[in-house]
Amino acid sequence: MSTENNTPKKKFSRRKFLTRAGIGLAGTAALLYFGRSPIRRKISGFTAEMDLPSGIMNFDAGMWFEVNADNTITLKSPKVEMGQGIFTGFAMLAAEELDVALDKIQVVHATTLNGAADLAGTGGSSTTTSLYKNIREVAATLRETLKLAASKIWNVDPSVIATKEGVLSTGDKSMTYAALAKQTTDWTAAKTPALRPESGFKYVGTEQKRQDLQDKVMAKPIYGIDTDLPNMVYGAVLYSPYIGGTLKKVDTTEAQKTAGTIGVFAYEDWVGVVAHSRYAAEMAVEKIHAEWDYPTKYAMKDVVDTITVGKGNEVNVQKHGDTEGVLDEKGSHFLQSEYRTPLGAHAGMEPSITVADVVGDKATIYTSFQMTNKIQGEVASAVDLSTKNVEVRTAYLGGGFGRRAMKHNAVEAAKLSKAVGKPVHLLYTRQQEFQNGYFRPNTHHVLRGQLDGNAKLVAMKHELATADMVLWGLSPVAMTVLGADFISAGHGSHIPYAISNRKATMWQCDLPIKTGIWRGVGMFANTFAVECFMDEMAHKAGKDALEFRINHCDDSELLKRRKAVLNMLGEKAGWGSAKAEGIGRGIAVGEDRKTISAAMAEVKIVDGQIKVVKVTQIIDAGKIVNPDGVRQQVEGATMMAMSAALFEEVQIEDSQVVQTNFHNYQVAKLIDAPQIEVIMHEGTIKPLGVGEPPMSPVAPAIANAIFDLTKKRLRFLPLQKALDEFDEK
Amino acid sequence: MKLNITVNNKPTTVEVDPNMPLLWVIRDEVKLKGTKFGCGKALCGACSMHVDGELVRSCSYPAQLAEGKKITTIEGLSPDEAHLHSVQQAWMDIQVPQCGYCQPGFMMAAAKLLEEKPNPTEDDIKNSITNICRCGTHPRIIKAIQKAAILKQQGQFKS
Numbered sequence: 001m002s003t004e005n006n007t008p009k010k011k012f013s014r015r016k017f018l019t020r021a022g023i024g025l026a027g028t029a030a031l032l033y034f035g036r037s038p039i040r041r042k043i044s045g046f047t048a049e050m051d052l053p054s055g056i057m058n059f060d061a062g063m064w065f066e067v068n069a070d071n072t073i074t075l076k077s078p079k080v081e082m083g084q085g086i087f088t089g090f091a092m093l094a095a096e097e098l099d100v101a102l103d104k105i106q107v108v109h110a111t112t113l114n115g116a117a118d119l120a121g122t123g124g125s126s127t128t129t130s131l132y133k134n135i136r137e138v139a140a141t142l143r144e145t146l147k148l149a150a151s152k153i154w155n156v157d158p159s160v161i162a163t164k165e166g167v168l169s170t171g172d173k174s175m176t177y178a179a180l181a182k183q184t185t186d187w188t189a190a191k192t193p194a195l196r197p198e199s200g201f202k203y204v205g206t207e208q209k210r211q212d213l214q215d216k217v218m219a220k221p222i223y224g225i226d227t228d229l230p231n232m233v234y235g236a237v238l239y240s241p242y243i244g245g246t247l248k249k250v251d252t253t254e255a256q257k258t259a260g261t262i263g264v265f266a267y268e269d270w271v272g273v274v275a276h277s278r279y280a281a282e283m284a285v286e287k288i289h290a291e292w293d294y295p296t297k298y299a300m301k302d303v304v305d306t307i308t309v310g311k312g313n314e315v316n317v318q319k320h321g322d323t324e325g326v327l328d329e330k331g332s333h334f335l336q337s338e339y340r341t342p343l344g345a346h347a348g349m350e351p352s353i354t355v356a357d358v359v360g361d362k363a364t365i366y367t368s369f370q371m372t373n374k375i376q377g378e379v380a381s382a383v384d385l386s387t388k389n390v391e392v393r394t395a396y397l398g399g400g401f402g403r404r405a406m407k408h409n410a411v412e413a414a415k416l417s418k419a420v421g422k423p424v425h426l427l428y429t430r431q432q433e434f435q436n437g438y439f440r441p442n443t444h445h446v447l448r449g450q451l452d453g454n455a456k457l458v459a460m461k462h463e464l465a466t467a468d469m470v471l472w473g474l475s476p477v478a479m480t481v482l483g484a485d486f487i488s489a490g491h492g493s494h495i496p497y498a499i500s501n502r503k504a505t506m507w508q509c510d511l512p513i514k515t516g517i518w519r520g521v522g523m524f525a526n527t528f529a530v531e532c533f534m535d536e537m538a539h540k541a542g543k544d545a546l547e548f549r550i551n552h553c554d555d556s557e558l559l560k561r562r563k564a565v566l567n568m569l570g571e572k573a574g575w576g577s578a579k580a581e582g583i584g585r586g587i588a589v590g591e592d593r594k595t596i597s598a599a600m601a602e603v604k605i606v607d608g609q610i611k612v613v614k615v616t617q618i619i620d621a622g623k624i625v626n627p628d629g630v631r632q633q634v635e636g637a638t639m640m641a642m643s644a645a646l647f648e649e650v651q652i653e654d655s656q657v658v659q660t661n662f663h664n665y666q667v668a669k670l671i672d673a674p675q676i677e678v679i680m681h682e683g684t685i686k687p688l689g690v691g692e693p694p695m696s697p698v699a700p701a702i703a704n705a706i707f708d709l710t711k712k713r714l715r716f717l718p719l720q721k722a723l724d725e726f727d728e729k
Numbered sequence: 730m731k732l733n734i735t736v737n738n739k740p741t742t743v744e745v746d747p748n749m750p751l752l753w754v755i756r757d758e759v760k761l762k763g764t765k766f767g768c769g770k771a772l773c774g775a776c777s778m779h780v781d782g783e784l785v786r787s788c789s790y791p792a793q794l795a796e797g798k799k800i801t802t803i804e805g806l807s808p809d810e811a812h813l814h815s816v817q818q819a820w821m822d823i824q825v826p827q828c829g830y831c832q833p834g835f836m837m838a839a840a841k842l843l844e845e846k847p848n849p850t851e852d853d854i855k856n857s858i859t860n861i862c863r864c865g866t867h868p869r870i871i872k873a874i875q876k877a878a879i880l881k882q883q884g885q886f887k888s
Contacts (some may be wrong), residue, residue: 083828084863169840173773209824216829217820218810219763219803223830226762234757259746277757279749348863349767349830398765398830399863430768480751632866636827639865671855673867704823 015124052593054079054130055120061142061189063116065094067181071166073100076110078118079127079214080370082400083636084691085629087125088211090135092203092625097139097196098165100177102203107211111375112392121371121405123517125593125689128625132687134519137192144190145722150180158190168479198685208626225369225393225427227355233262235416235426236281237409238288239436242655243513245269245292254287254702263418272416274424282429297633298512298655303343309446309463312509315484317464318494321501325536326450326459333451335540337533340716341525344440344518345665350398351433356413357423363390363414368397370405374473379649382411383418401640404516406473407438432666435657439650440518441467441489441511446530450501455541457552459501460541462530465510466492469521484508489515491697495530496562496591498554513652519640520695523592528645528717531588531700535707545587546570558596562589562685565618573600573616583613584709586664590696595688596620599638599697602674602690608727610720612642612674612702617694622684634678634694643668646720734795736761737805747766747830750778751785754792763803763833767861774860777834778802784841803833807842816840819877824827827864848878859870 056078066074075094081087087107095102110116120126143163150168151158153175160170166177198204215222232652250271252264260280265272271288275281328334355366356379363385369375372392380387391476397404413426428436443466450459469488471478484490484506495502518524538548546566553563566589569575579585591600602614617634624630647666651658659665703714706723714722730747733740736759743758750769755761755778764787767775771786778787778796779801807814813821816839826832838858846853854874863872 083826085827209821210826212829213821213824213826214810216826217813217817218807219833219836221762223765225766228760228762229759252886277746277749278753279746346863349765349828349861351766397828399828401863427766430770583766632824632827632869635868636865639867640863643865661768661770663770667861667863668865668867670858670867670871671862673855673871676868700768 001516016574023643037236052124052126052130053120054126054134055118056116056134057119058116059134059138059141059332061138061145062187065136065142066508069178069182071176071178072104072106073098073177075105075107076115077107078110078116079131079487080109080122080372080394080400082370082397082404084127084633085210085626088208089128089625089627090131092208093135094699095137096201097136098143100166102208104166112314112372112390113572117373119373122400123370123402123405123552125595125692128687129622129689133195136195140195141192144193145187146177146180146187146518148190148311150175151186153180153183167664170685171548172304174499183528195390204625205623205627207628208630220397221227223350223398224353224355224366225350225398227366227395228424229355229357229423232355232425233274233276233364233420234278234281234283235413235424236273236278237412237426238290238293240269240433241435242292242294243298243415243652243657245294246273246467247290248293249291251289254289258284258287260284263420265416266413270412272412274416274420278425278427283694294655296512296655298652300652301650302514303442303511304340306511307444307465307467307509309440309444309465309507312465312507313483315486315504315575317486317490318502318504320503321650323459323461323501323503326446326501327461328450331454334448336446336448337536337715338443339447339529339532341443341528342648342717343442343515344529344644344648345434345650345659346399346401346437346518347433347662347665347667348399348401348402348403351408351428351430352437353427354408354410354413355423355425356410358414358418359387361385365390365392365410365414366395367408367410368395368404369443369666370397370400375408375410377412379410382456382660383414401519402521403437407514430662431660434650434659434661438514438516441469441515443488443525443529445526447529447533449537451531451537451541455501455543455548457497459535460495460497460499461502462493462495462504463507464490464504464526464529465507465509466522466525467509467515469515469517473516488517488521491521492526492530492590492592496558497549497552498556498559499552516582519637520592520692523590523692523696524644524699527590527696528703531697532703532715535586535588535700535704536713546575549589558591558594561596561620564683565589565598565620565681567678568618568681569598569600571614572618575600579654582709584705584707586704586706586708588697588700588704590693592693592696593689594684595622595690595693596683597697599701600696601698601701601705603702603709604714605709610646610702610706612646612672612722614675614677615642615698615701616677616679617697618679618681619694620681620683621688621690621693622686622688623682624680625687627680630680630690631678633690635676637694638676638698639668639673641695642672642674642702643697645702645717646672647718649721730793732792733793733797735799737801739844745792747791749792750788751778751780751790751792751795752787753796755787755800761802761804765830765833767831767834772861773831774838775831775834775835777827777837777860779837779841784838803837806836815877815881816843816874817823818880819873823869823873823876825866827866827867831860831862832866835870839870839877842874843878843881847882849874851875
């Protein structure tokens with residue numbers, strides 16, 4: 001418990017690395033066991049509803065907290081802040097047990113050397129829910145450890161020591177936490193005490209301003225891109241413009257001679273320049289003459305055709321009853337529809353960034369990334385260092401959205417730094433961010449439904465075709481073992497309603513381009529398909545869309561909560577109320593790791609352009625830690641999902657990604673912003689995820705609203721393109 | 730070239746390539762990191778700053794065009810942290826930022842808009858600011874600009 005944030009604590013690291021190796025082995029063993037095909041379906045059901053683990057094993061108070069000389073406390077977060085507000089939530093949780101005022105706790109990013117290792121990375125909307133108890137426990141342990149140290153100095157029993165506002169006291173003696181930390185060198189860790197009852201919470205559940213608000217409004221240098229080291233030089237890299245391209249021939253003569261160039265270095269699939277300024281580095285890259293080898297000429301058609309139900313490897317996701325036996329394709333109560341969603345880009349505003357400083361047998365990596373653990377190992381092997389000699393320091397992220405979990409430029413930066421012997425600042429260009437990252441995979445969905453004579457669904461089947469989002473990043477054997485990425489790409493593909501015969505399968509297809517996680521993973525596309533189809537079935541049954549959904553919820557826990565959220569949508573969003581002229585209204589509901597999120601969208605069409613006027617979101621994410629933090633996430637997810645639903649699409653031509661910048665990848669701007677109302681309902685006593693779940697109902701609610709207004713069923717995204725094509729036919 | 734500029738009221742001279750984008754001059758030579766790189770093609774507005782009072786997307790503005798000019802970056806928008814510009818105060822009050830990366834550009838665009846239209850309607854705001862945010866802070870940005878207009882008119886703030 002020293003007073004410095006960045007002091008490496010070597011005595012902890014050996015234990016930390018032992019823990020990590022243990023997890024890796026256990027993880028592989030579990031994959032091999034659970035991957036046996038008869039039980040794959042059970043796992044896929046399990047993964048859909050399981051609580052994601054935090055990936056953090058070390059809860060030693062010394063790895064989490066520093067007591068500072070000014071009697072403030074620093075919490076070293078192994079999870080990263082990318083806008084989701086977790087630092088504020090962490091401070092609130094810690095304050096409940098630490099007995100210091102909330103504004104006396106600062107949360108900073110742990111480095112890989114001074115804090116607890118995080119094996120899972122930040123994502124999956126899992127941070128708050130997975131650490132809700134742990135943060136309070138480690139804070140309580142710190143409090144008790146402080147008491148124990150004070151009890152030795154005062155020669156009293158720790159139980160007679162009270163803590164308040166950062167001060168330890170008995171009847172006649174008192175001392176600040178900082179004064180105690182200053183005179184204590186030999187700490188004995190206390191046992192983790194019982195947590196204080198939640199009914200006594202002082203901060204959790206109250207409105208608190210973001211801890212990073214002032215720094216962000218005053219534009220302090222807090223992001224990876226802002227890293228500036230003495231003697232730092234600038235890198236720029238030429239990557240293959242072709243999918244899967246490798247360097248065939250390269251001439252760097254001219255680039256070497258460009259003003260400001262320090263060195264040009266060619267590797268198997270990239271060429272790097274280091275120069276005295278970024279401008280000089282970029283000018284030199286333009287002078288590199290490179291020819292590329294690449295496997296096949298892929299066109300958009302190849303990408304779309306590859307992802308088709310019936311192709312690839314089929315894995316069952318859900319099976320209940322005799323779905324095929326009940327579906328009666330020739331009867332009048334049967335309906336079949338197909339949906340498609342396109343490749344999507346993250347397009348976060350801060351491009352991939354690394355500053356690497358490789359000196360001798362050590363490397364320090366400054367970056368903004370969701371998975372620092374991954375960078376540490378990959379840099380170590382790229383520049384031949386031992387993992388423990390690579391320190392990764394994460395700054396605030398200028399957006400995450402899943403883009404900063406699987407692919408980074410730290411290896412390139414480290415190699416360039418090693419080559420020139422100086423710290424190198426390396427940034428993706430926007431074009432590289434579009435062309436050399438990875439994408440949300442495109443999807444194809446076939447849905448079949450069977451009604452009985454009483455407007456009730458008796459069978460429903462969803463077949464999904466898509467590509468891998470996460471397995472390539474987990475383990476080389478994961479795809480072989482599991483057969484399909486039902487963890488991420490298949491997420492949300494199951495039929496969540498109480499229908500006696502229901503079945504979901506996933507066709508795992510191979511795309512030539514890298515696809516990966518994207519905010520909400522498969523749930524974004526799957527909820528679009530399933531909830532648009534529910535609307536089609538309701539229409540066919542002649543039922544109100546809300547009532548039809550409620551009629552298919554039973555009293556199982558998740559459906560009971562889904563029903564409650566739908567009822568609130570009916571009452572509070574004004575579903576049944578009169579509509580203004582020219583307004584269409586649609587609803588949808590999604591579920592993501594037990595969070596239920598329902599939305600009502602109101603749209604109009606002006607000169608052929610879809611305008612979303614208002615979105616009302618009802619979210620049951622369980623207990624709420626910071627209400628305005630939740631509102632921000634729901635508003636943000638609504639905007640991002642609306643943008644993807646209306647406009648966004650990545651295209652491929654001649655084995656290249658067509659999109660190079662924001663002029664040909666349209667995203668929502670201020671002019672597209674609807675009114676967004678967020679209504680929160682605490683349906684469980686534990687906090688659940690918030691960042692991704694409200695992405696799920698937005699696209700289907702908008703598509704259903706367009707049907708309400710125009711009677712046109714738009715069955716693919718982006719919806720503006722679907723509407724244009726519908727009108728041309 | 731030797732570039733003479735006044736940055737946030739401070740006369741500054743730097744030696745740079747005449748075609749280096751003003752963004753990199755400010756970030757890497759003058760060492761003010763508040764202005765951000767987003768797209769490099771003047772499409773997203775993350776690099777917005779004021780040059781002789783005009784709103785400029787500095788990623789696509791060659792250094793030589795700035796010779797002799799007065800530049801205001803986000804660091805110079807407020808006199809100090811105790812006396813915030815109405816836009817920054819409104820951004821605090823409405824709690825706009827999430828990741829926060831695009832916000833300096835939005836705030837510079839908003840400050841310029843309020844100079845031209847002290848009382849903008851929602852449509853004025855939506856039509857004149859074309860910056861990009863991916864976290865989805867759009868509804869709060871619109872509210873914050875309307876609030877900033879009120880704060881500015883109440884005269885509590887200097888600029």
